[in-house]
Amino acid sequence: MAGNRNPDFMNGVPELLVLRLLKEREMYGYDLVSAVREATGGEIALGEGVIYPTLHELEAGGFLCARRKAVNGRTRIYYGLTPKGNERLKERITRWSRLTTAIATCMQGEKAHGTV
Amino acid sequence: MAPYDRSLRTLRHRLIEAGLPPRHARRVTRELADHHTDLLNELAAAAITGEDAVRTARQRLGALDDLEREILARDPRRSFVKRYPALAFPLGLPLLAALLVTVTLMGTIGLAEGLEAIGLGGQGLHLALVEGHYVFAGYLLVPLLGLYAGWTARDHHLAWYWPLCAALVIAVAGGLLFQTTLTPPVPGQAGSGAYEIGFHMADGLHVKSLWRLVSPFLSFALFLLWRPKDHMTV
Numbered sequence: 001m002a003g004n005r006n007p008d009f010m011n012g013v014p015e016l017l018v019l020r021l022l023k024e025r026e027m028y029g030y031d032l033v034s035a036v037r038e039a040t041g042g043e044i045a046l047g048e049g050v051i052y053p054t055l056h057e058l059e060a061g062g063f064l065c066a067r068r069k070a071v072n073g074r075t076r077i078y079y080g081l082t083p084k085g086n087e088r089l090k091e092r093i094t095r096w097s098r099l100t101t102a103i104a105t106c107m108q109g110e111k112a113h114g115t116v
Numbered sequence: 117m118a119p120y121d122r123s124l125r126t127l128r129h130r131l132i133e134a135g136l137p138p139r140h141a142r143r144v145t146r147e148l149a150d151h152h153t154d155l156l157n158e159l160a161a162a163a164i165t166g167e168d169a170v171r172t173a174r175q176r177l178g179a180l181d182d183l184e185r186e187i188l189a190r191d192p193r194r195s196f197v198k199r200y201p202a203l204a205f206p207l208g209l210p211l212l213a214a215l216l217v218t219v220t221l222m223g224t225i226g227l228a229e230g231l232e233a234i235g236l237g238g239q240g241l242h243l244a245l246v247e248g249h250y251v252f253a254g255y256l257l258v259p260l261l262g263l264y265a266g267w268t269a270r271d272h273h274l275a276w277y278w279p280l281c282a283a284l285v286i287a288v289a290g291g292l293l294f295q296t297t298l299t300p301p302v303p304g305q306a307g308s309g310a311y312e313i314g315f316h317m318a319d320g321l322h323v324k325s326l327w328r329l330v331s332p333f334l335s336f337a338l339f340l341l342w343r344p345k346d347h348m349t350v
Binding site: 028029030033047048049050052053054056057060074076077 | 140143144147148150151154155176177178180182183186187189190191192193
């Protein structure tokens with residue numbers, strides 16, 4: 001992290017959530033947005049249209065695979081995680097953990113200062 | 117057409133203009149349209165209908181201008197044909213035409229050789245092949261390329277002169293092909309092939325030369341008559 005001057009703090013959140021949720025099962029856009037809302041208890045509500053550029057960027061990078069699937073008479077594009085995407089998820093989780101640990105440490109320091 | 121469909125059509129047009137591959141642009145807008153429908157269904161289940169539902173669904177999906185910016189910034193896919201029409205049409209399509217004629221010719225020769233090997237076809241068919249009549253047969257498929265060129269230009273919102281340019285190059289190159297002679301190898305003797313370039317002028321313009329000159333334009337002309345005018349820029 002030391003060399004990274006501009007960590008994609010909130011920018012990386014949709015990607016992290018998308019990768020994490022798609023690890024569980026294949027989903028289409030609307031399904032995924034609903035899953036994010038549910039998994040985060042409504043704390044994170046993604047701009048729903050913006051999910052698609054995120055999905056397509058990950059697909060173009062080989063992290064996701066997309067396939068058409070007919071469900072209840074409607075054809076949807078389902079996204080799933082590729083092995084490369086799984087590696088990306090691990091890397092993102094590590095980065096996120098380091099970031100949250102760093103922030104938590106910082107917050108604890110502030111708390112300590114406050115009690116002195 | 118519903119207002120949101122019209123907005124998505126505009127978005128698709130702008131994405132293609134910006135160089136996103138048409139197929140992908142269609143997919144993006146189809147996904148957004150499906151999402152919009154899902155939102156309307158969800159809102160209807162919550163007893164929100166009519167204008168309120170439409171407005172809420174649009175707000176949740178986000179402004180299309182912002183989406184367009186986001187899509188173009190994040191999606192690396194760009195159409196080669198849109199970026200380099202000068203390469204794709206006057207060079208790429210004539211090469212494709214040459215490939216098409218060659219593959220058709222080789223396939224036809226292979227078929228005739230196979231038929232002859234099993235005792236079908238006979239010498240007459242074989243002679244017809246080596247005299248090059250089947251180059252002409254291969255050329256019967258070339259008008260399809262004119263159609264493909266026109267369709268590609270329309271799909272990419274490119275100017276009409278690009279497919280015309282491709283048709284012109286194919287016509288000149290094909291018209292100049294005077295005669296092709298191929299002699300297949302036989303035991304003890306190597307095969308040979310020869311291309312002669314020039315126009316057949318001895319007894320007027322030869323029907324095959326005429327076909328090679330005209331055929332690339334035929335389907336393109338049909339396409340020009342058929343094309344919806346709002347899809348092609350001049």
